[in-house]
Amino acid sequence: MGIIARLYADGQVYNVLQTEHSITQPSDETGRPISRPFHTGLKAVIEATKDTYFFEKAIHPTQQIQEIILEYADSMSGSRTRKVRFVDCYVTYDGTDFKANGREPLTETLLITAAGIEDSHSQGKYTTPRRVTAFLNNQVPLTTQEEETEAIKVTNVDGPFDEAGNKVKYISPKHEYYYHATLKNYEEGDDLNQIQWTASYDDENATQQLTTGGTYEDGILKTPIKVNKGKHTAKIYAYIGNLNPNINTKVTYKQVVTFFIGGAGDKESFYGVGPTNNIERGVKVVFDNLIKTRFEYKNQYNSQHLGYNEVKGEEDIESNILSLLPNKDGTQVNIVGHSLGGWNGAHLSQILTDMGYTVEILITLDPVGAGEHIKMISDIHMRTPKPKMNYWINIYTHPEDYITDDAIADAGRQWTPDPKDIHVLHITRYSHGESGNMFNEDITKNNITSSSQLFFTIKKYLETK
Numbered sequence: 001m002g003i004i005a006r007l008y009a010d011g012q013v014y015n016v017l018q019t020e021h022s023i024t025q026p027s028d029e030t031g032r033p034i035s036r037p038f039h040t041g042l043k044a045v046i047e048a049t050k051d052t053y054f055f056e057k058a059i060h061p062t063q064q065i066q067e068i069i070l071e072y073a074d075s076m077s078g079s080r081t082r083k084v085r086f087v088d089c090y091v092t093y094d095g096t097d098f099k100a101n102g103r104e105p106l107t108e109t110l111l112i113t114a115a116g117i118e119d120s121h122s123q124g125k126y127t128t129p130r131r132v133t134a135f136l137n138n139q140v141p142l143t144t145q146e147e148e149t150e151a152i153k154v155t156n157v158d159g160p161f162d163e164a165g166n167k168v169k170y171i172s173p174k175h176e177y178y179y180h181a182t183l184k185n186y187e188e189g190d191d192l193n194q195i196q197w198t199a200s201y202d203d204e205n206a207t208q209q210l211t212t213g214g215t216y217e218d219g220i221l222k223t224p225i226k227v228n229k230g231k232h233t234a235k236i237y238a239y240i241g242n243l244n245p246n247i248n249t250k251v252t253y254k255q256v257v258t259f260f261i262g263g264a265g266d267k268e269s270f271y272g273v274g275p276t277n278n279i280e281r282g283v284k285v286v287f288d289n290l291i292k293t294r295f296e297y298k299n300q301y302n303s304q305h306l307g308y309n310e311v312k313g314e315e316d317i318e319s320n321i322l323s324l325l326p327n328k329d330g331t332q333v334n335i336v337g338h339s340l341g342g343w344n345g346a347h348l349s350q351i352l353t354d355m356g357y358t359v360e361i362l363i364t365l366d367p368v369g370a371g372e373h374i375k376m377i378s379d380i381h382m383r384t385p386k387p388k389m390n391y392w393i394n395i396y397t398h399p400e401d402y403i404t405d406d407a408i409a410d411a412g413r414q415w416t417p418d419p420k421d422i423h424v425l426h427i428t429r430y431s432h433g434e435s436g437n438m439f440n441e442d443i444t445k446n447n448i449t450s451s452s453q454l455f456f457t458i459k460k461y462l463e464t465k
Contacts, residue, residue, distance in 0.1 A: 004242065012049075012053060017046065017047060020043050023037050039113070042114065045109050054091050061090075066089075067133065069084070072084075084118075090113050093110065095109040102209050114126075115131035152183060157179065158179070160236075160249075161179070170253065174228070179197070179238070179249065192213040193212045194212070196212055197211045201234050202230045202231055203233070210227070235251075236248060252326075254300060254461065255326055255327070256300060256331070256461060256462060260280065260304070260341075261310075261341030261342075262280065262306070263338050266307060270378070278433060279305065279435050282434070282436025286439075287303075300462055308340040328357050329358070335361075339366060339432065340378060342364035343367050343369030345364065349385075349388050358390070360457055361454055364415075366409060366438065368413065369415055392424070393426070395426045397409070405431045406432045
C-alpha cells in the first residue's frame with residue numbers, strides 16, 4: 001500500500017516527501033507523567049515550489065498561521081483519508097536542500113509548532129493555553145477547493161512520437177521526440193509543471209530528472225524530450241508526487257555494430273604464423289578511438305574484432321555475430337574485412353541481408369580467397385561471394401615493393417570482384433599486410449578515405465531523426 005501526503009496552508013497545497021511529529025510527557029522514575037503533554041513540532045520535508053510562503057513566516061517571530069492540515073491518503077482510490085489539523089502555528093525552522101544527482105527534487109524542510117491539534121481519526125484533542133482557534137469537533141476539516149476535488153493523476157505514459165504523432169520505434173540520441181501522459185482529474189488552470197518527467201536507463205534503478213509539464217490537448221499531456229543517456233534502452237516516467245514505476249514507456253536507441261574481420265594468422269595462428277592482430281591494431285583500434293574522440297553519441301556504437309574463421313557457419317554466426325545485434329530493423333551493420341576476412345566478410349554481408357539485417361557499408365581490404373588450394377586449407381566459403389550491402393568499397397594492392405606479405409596474398413590469390421558491383425574500387429601501392437594504411441588512404445579525388453566514409457555513414461545514421 002502506498003501513502004501520499006499533502007500539506008494545506010492558506011489555500012496552497014504542497015507535496016510532502018517526509019513528515020514526523022510527536023507528543024511527549026516527561027515522567028518520574030516510576031514512569032508516571034510529571035507535566036502536561038508537549039507537542040515537539042511538526043517536521044515536514046516538502047517539494048519546494050516557487051512561492052516563499054513558509055520562508056516569510058519563518059523570518060517573522062509574531063506571524064502565525066491559523067490552520068495547517070496534513071493529509072494522508074492511500075494511493076489507491078476509494079480509501080478514507082486521514083487529516084491532522086494544526087491551529088495557531090508558528091514556523092520555527094525553514095531550510096532548503098538541493099542535491100545535484102538528477103534524481104531528487106529541490107526540497108524545503110519545515111518545523112512547525114502548534115497551539116492545538118486534532119486528528120480526523122481520533123476524538124481526542126491536543127491544546128495549550130495560547131490556542132485561540134476553535135476545534136472542529138467531529139467535522140472533517142476542509143480548507144481549500146483543491147481538497148474537495150480529486151487530485152490530478154497520471155494514468156498512462158506513451159511514446160516516443162514524431163511531430164506528426166506517428167509512433168517512433170527507434171530513437172536518435174540527438175533529437176527530441178514527443179511523449180504523451182494521460183491525465184485524470186485535470187481541470188483548466190491546473191499547474192501542469194507539477195508533472196515530473198524522469199528517465200531510467202538500461203533497466204537500472206537510478207533515475208534522471210528530464211523536465212516538467214508540457215502542452216495539454218484532448219486529455220493528453222504532450223511533452224518534447226531529448227533522451228541521450230544509456231546505451232540500449234530507456235524508460236520514461238511521468239508522475240505527480242511519488243514516482244510510480246509501473247507507469248512508463250520504454251524507448252530503444254538506434255545501434256551501430258561494426259565487425260572488423262582479420263585474415264589468416266590475424267586473430268589466431270595459421271600454420272605457425274601469427275597471431276598478428278593486424279586488423280585490430282591497424283584498423284579497429286584507430287577507428288574506435290576516432291569514434292571515441294570525435295563522435296558525441298558513442299554509446300550507441302559497438303565494434304568487434306573477429307577472425308575470418310569465426311564468421312562462417314550457423315553456430316559461429318549465432319554466437320559471434322547475431323548475439324551482438326540487438327534488433328534487425330534498428331541496427332546498422334558495417335563490415336570491414338582484410339585478406340581472407342574480406343572474402344568471408346563479403347559472404348557475411350549476404351547472409352545477414354538475407355536474414356533481414358541492414359548491412360550499410362562493406363569495406364574489403366585486398367580480399368583473398370579465389371585460389372582453390374587456399375579453400376582446402378582454410379575455413380572459408382568455397383563459392384565466390386555475392387555481397388549484399390548498400391555501399392561497397394574494395395581496395396586491392398599493387399605494391400611498389402613486393403614483400404613476403406604480398407607473396408602470401410598471391411598464394412591465396414586475390415579476389416577481384418566485377419567492378420560494376422562496387423561503388424568505390426581503389427588500387428593501392430601499399431603491401432598486403434598494411435591494412436591500416438589502406439584503410440586511411442584517400443580513395444577519391446575529394447580526399448575521402450575508407451575510414452572517413454565509415455565514420456560519416458555511422459554519424460549520419462545515428463543522428464538522423
